[in-house]
Each structure stands twice: as C-alpha cells, then as structure tokens.
Amino acid sequence: MTWLVRFLKSGNVPAGLVGMLILVGCVERALARLELGTMTLAQWEFRLARNAAVREAKGLDVLCFGDSLVKNGVAPSVIEKRSGLRGYNLALDGGQPSTSYYLLRRALASGARPSAILVDFFPKSLGFSPHVLVEPLPELLSYSDCLDLAWTYRDSVLFASLVLRKAAFSIRNRETIRSRVVLAIRGQPNTSDFDNHRLIRNWIYNRGALIVPSHADFLDFDVNGYKYNGKEFYCHPVNRLYIERFLRLATAHEIPVILLVPPILPIVQEKCEATGFEAKQTVFLRDIQAQFPGVTILDGRRADYDRMAFYEPIHLKRTGAYNYSMALAGLLREMRRGDRPLARWASLPRYRGLQDLECWGSMEDLYETTVALNRTENGARR
Numbered sequence: 001m002t003w004l005v006r007f008l009k010s011g012n013v014p015a016g017l018v019g020m021l022i023l024v025g026c027v028e029r030a031l032a033r034l035e036l037g038t039m040t041l042a043q044w045e046f047r048l049a050r051n052a053a054v055r056e057a058k059g060l061d062v063l064c065f066g067d068s069l070v071k072n073g074v075a076p077s078v079i080e081k082r083s084g085l086r087g088y089n090l091a092l093d094g095g096q097p098s099t100s101y102y103l104l105r106r107a108l109a110s111g112a113r114p115s116a117i118l119v120d121f122f123p124k125s126l127g128f129s130p131h132v133l134v135e136p137l138p139e140l141l142s143y144s145d146c147l148d149l150a151w152t153y154r155d156s157v158l159f160a161s162l163v164l165r166k167a168a169f170s171i172r173n174r175e176t177i178r179s180r181v182v183l184a185i186r187g188q189p190n191t192s193d194f195d196n197h198r199l200i201r202n203w204i205y206n207r208g209a210l211i212v213p214s215h216a217d218f219l220d221f222d223v224n225g226y227k228y229n230g231k232e233f234y235c236h237p238v239n240r241l242y243i244e245r246f247l248r249l250a251t252a253h254e255i256p257v258i259l260l261v262p263p264i265l266p267i268v269q270e271k272c273e274a275t276g277f278e279a280k281q282t283v284f285l286r287d288i289q290a291q292f293p294g295v296t297i298l299d300g301r302r303a304d305y306d307r308m309a310f311y312e313p314i315h316l317k318r319t320g321a322y323n324y325s326m327a328l329a330g331l332l333r334e335m336r337r338g339d340r341p342l343a344r345w346a347s348l349p350r351y352r353g354l355q356d357l358e359c360w361g362s363m364e365d366l367y368e369t370t371v372a373l374n375r376t377e378n379g380a381r382r
Contacts, residue, residue, distance in 0.1 A: 057112035062087030066120035082329035089208030097242035138166035230276030300348035
C-alpha cells in the first residue's frame with residue numbers, strides 16, 4: 001500500500017487514467033443502485049441463497065440443497081408445521097453439486113448445525129459444466145470460491161469470466177441493462193422490478209422454496225422430447241468430485257444426509273425405465289451410497305404422483321409440493337423421535353392427493369404473492 005501512496009504523490013500518474021477510473025467507478029455505483037430491475041431472476045436467486053446460508057441457516061433443524069426439483073417441491077414451512085422441525089430451502093434453479101457444496105460450506109462456517117440435510121442431484125444436470133451458470137454464479141461465489149471452482153475444473157476461461165462478472169456490475173448484467181435502455185427509449189414499461197420483487201417476497205415467505213400455483217398446468221408435451229435414455233446418463237468427473245466433497249463435509253460434521261430422488265410424471269418415469277435411464281441412475285446412486293454408507297436414499301420414482309401434482313412433467317406445483325413436503329415431514333419426525341429407523345434405501349409414500357389440509361395455508365404460491373403485491377401497490381397509490 002505504501003508504494004501506491006508514493007506513486008500517487010510522485011505526480012507521474014496520468015490525469016486521464018485517474019479521471020477514467022473515477023468515471024467508471026461512478027457509473028458502476030450508479031448501475032448497482034438499479035439492481036432490482038437489472039438483475040435476472042437467476043441472479044437474485046443465487047444472491048438470496050448466499051445471504052440465507054449466512055444469515056438464516058444457523059439454529060435450523062433441516063437444510064435443503066440441490067436444484068429446481070427441490071426448489072419447487074420442498075416447502076420448509078409445511079415441514080415445520082407438520083413435524084416441528086424448522087428448515088430452509090437453499091436449492092437453486094439449475095443448481096449443480098458445486099453450488100450445493102459452496103452453500104453448505106458457507107452455512108456451516110456461519111454456525112449452522114442441522115440435524116438433517118436434504119439434497120438432490122438431478123441426473124440430466126450432472127453432465128453440464130459450470131459454464132451454463134456463469135451468469136448467476138458470481139452472486140453466490142466469493143473470489144476464492146471462483147478460483148477454487150475454476151482450479152478444480154482446470155479452466156482459466158471460467159475463472160476469468162467469473163471474476164470479471166463479479167468485479168463489474170455492468171459486465172455481468174450487460175444484457176439486462178441493454179434491454180432496460182431499449183425499453184426506456186421505446187417508452188415501454190420494465191416489468192423486471194415487479195418480477196424480481198415477487199421472487200424475493202415468495203422466497204422469504206416460503207423460506208427459500210418457490211411455490212407454483214395449483215391452477216398452473218402444462219400443455220400437451222412430447223415425452224420423447226425429454227430424451228431420458230441410458231445413453232444420455234453421464235456425470236462429469238468434476239461434478240462427481242463435488243458430490244463427494246458435499247457428502248464428506250456433511251459426514252465430517254456428523255450430519256445425516258437424505259439424498260432425494262424426487263417424483264416425476266409417471267409417463268416420463270416409464271420412459272426412463274424403458275430406455276435404461278433408470279437402471280443407470282440406480283447404479284449411480286448405489287455407487288454413492290457404497291462410498292458413503294451413512295447416506296439415506298429416499299426414492300420417489302414410483303410414488304405415482306399424478307398430473308395434478310405437476311406444472312411441468314418433472315416439476316411439482318403447489319399440490320405436489322404439499323404432498324411431498326408432508327411425506328418428508330413424517331419421515332423426518334420419525335427419524336428424530338427414533339420411532340422407526342429409516343432404511344438406507346427408502347421409498348417415498350405413494351401419492352394420495354389432497355387429504356390433510358392442515359398445513360396448506362403455511363405456503364404462499366406465486367399467484368398469491370402477485371395478488372398481495374398488487375394490493376400493496378394499489379394501497380400505496382391511494
């Protein structure tokens with residue numbers, strides 16, 4: 001630092017360079033104030049997860065990690081009301097083993113010591129590299145995490161991309177800033193502020209879960225378009241390494257891990273069975289369990305969740321999330337009481353439809369969030 005002070009005092013500093021750096025700093029600072037409308041939903045999600053791992057995870061009983069199947073399917077508020085176990089959902093849309101690992105490490109460093117961890121590793125995402133998440137990752141990772149991730153993948157381009165985006169708001173949000181400018185020139189409204197505000201409220205209310213309304217439904221789809229076949233099942237070696245890091249970290253802190261295999265639409269499940277995809281997934285799961293004997297696998301592939309439980313063939317909406325969370329709450333309660341030890345490979349209870357609605361009101365879906373925000377805005381206008 002001394003050499004920098006001497007250099008500045010020497011009078012050899014180009015005035016134009018200093019002025020340019022000051023201007024760049026002012027522009028970056030000004031843009032950062034517009035983050036609500038210029039950050040994408042994915043970026044907000046990753047930032048919220050990072051903050052929650054530090055501020056919310058300590059003192060909780062259950063922490064959830066993984067991807068969108070857990071994000072949409074596991075409601076901590078339902079689990080708490082049903083079992084008394086407080087939890088938080090730190091799963092991410094598009095989440096990979098690496099994101100789960102860094103979130104768990106951050107939560108543990110902040111003092112979290114949950115009595116159980118729920119996690120899933122969506123098989124079709126296991127073959128992807130972190131480049132698919134290069135846009136939101138800077139909101140989650142520290143500079144040292146960026147280096148660790150890039151070093152693990154032996155990818156200097158990934159490191160440069162992450163660091164540049166993390167250092168400069170205008171670089172990581174270039175596309176959204178450009179879109180906002182175009183909308184302003186055309187005199188069109190920018191809905192990003194409202195969309196992000198809705199995500200944040202729904203996240204906070206549901207403790208990290210994202211609950212899709214029960215009336216949401218998907219159009220007819222081509223099951224062959226999902227291409228769940230044995231040839232497609234592939235786990236990138238570095239993703240496997242991060243799975244091992246995640247489980248090793250949990251084991252070191254003596255935290256039980258339940259590896260979730262969430263339910264999917266039965267017709268898609270039949271496709272997985274017919275093409276050999278399910279067989280390869282089972283081999284993969286048993287291999288993980290052989291390496292980490294303390295891991296419990298909760299298999300939901302044959303729980304027969306019907307179409308009314310899904311808003312998309314592999315993602316649960318409120319109806320399905322409610323049933324799934326109620327089932328998880330029952331199993332977690334049994335584990336805590338020691339009434340019945342959970343088998344190392346357990347099957348998710350079969351889908352029964354909406355029967356016990358005692359905990360239904362503990363969730364807020366995106367439609368209810370939209371209504372609440374509109375009501376607030378209308379009230380403010382009056």
